[in-house]
Structures are given as structure tokens and as C-alpha cells.
Amino acid sequence: MDAIPEGDGSAGGGGGGREGAVVLICFRVADTSVLLVAENSRIDRCADCREEIWVTAASRIAAGATARLLCDVCAGEEMYAAMKRGQHISLQLPTPGQIHELEDRLGR
Numbered sequence: 001m002d003a004i005p006e007g008d009g010s011a012g013g014g015g016g017g018r019e020g021a022v023v024l025i026c027f028r029v030a031d032t033s034v035l036l037v038a039e040n041s042r043i044d045r046c047a048d049c050r051e052e053i054w055v056t057a058a059s060r061i062a063a064g065a066t067a068r069l070l071c072d073v074c075a076g077e078e079m080y081a082a083m084k085r086g087q088h089i090s091l092q093l094p095t096p097g098q099i100h101e102l103e104d105r106l107g108r
């Protein structure tokens, strides 16, 4: 279950503010006891803290090849900092492919 903030770089800039930067928010592998992991998920690393994170196939497609992959902790910190700077952040709703992955995992 990944979310994709998309905006003016606020969520993805790490303080840098890259225009149109897309960040794919991913859950840490270490936190999997509390979340649902799609069967086709692969392990990658957070671009900031290097923690292992889950990334699903549909999320990679939705985010695009240039998206920064961040764990939920780092993404939250970046979004908070961006909001304090007054930068715009938008969150993309799950794509049909991401919803399908979740439904598969839930057996629906």
C-alpha cells in the first residue's frame, strides 16, 4: 500500500524543492507485521535513510521511473518540512492497479 505525493518538490526535495518531483512512499520492511504486503512486492531501499522498503509493481508503474522511493518515516518528515515552508503537496489516490494488488492480497 503505497501513496504517491506529487507536487512542487516539497515532498521529494529533502529541503531542495525540485519542481514536479514525485515521491513514492513505501513502508519499511521492518514494519511488515502491521501492514499488508502485495505478493509482487520487491524490496528496495529508502533514498534517504537506506532502510529496506516494500515496493509493489503497480506502485512503480504509478510513480514512474524517476520517482524517489522514500520510507514512510522519511516521507513524513519531508512533507512536514515542506508544509512548514508553505510548499504545495498533493497526494495521488491509488491507481486501479494498486487497488487490484490490495484486493488480491485481501482475497477479494
Ligand SMILES: [Zn+2]
Residues within 6 Å of the ligand: 046, 047, 048, 049, 050, 051, 070, 071, 072, 073, 074, 075
Ligand atoms: Zn527513510
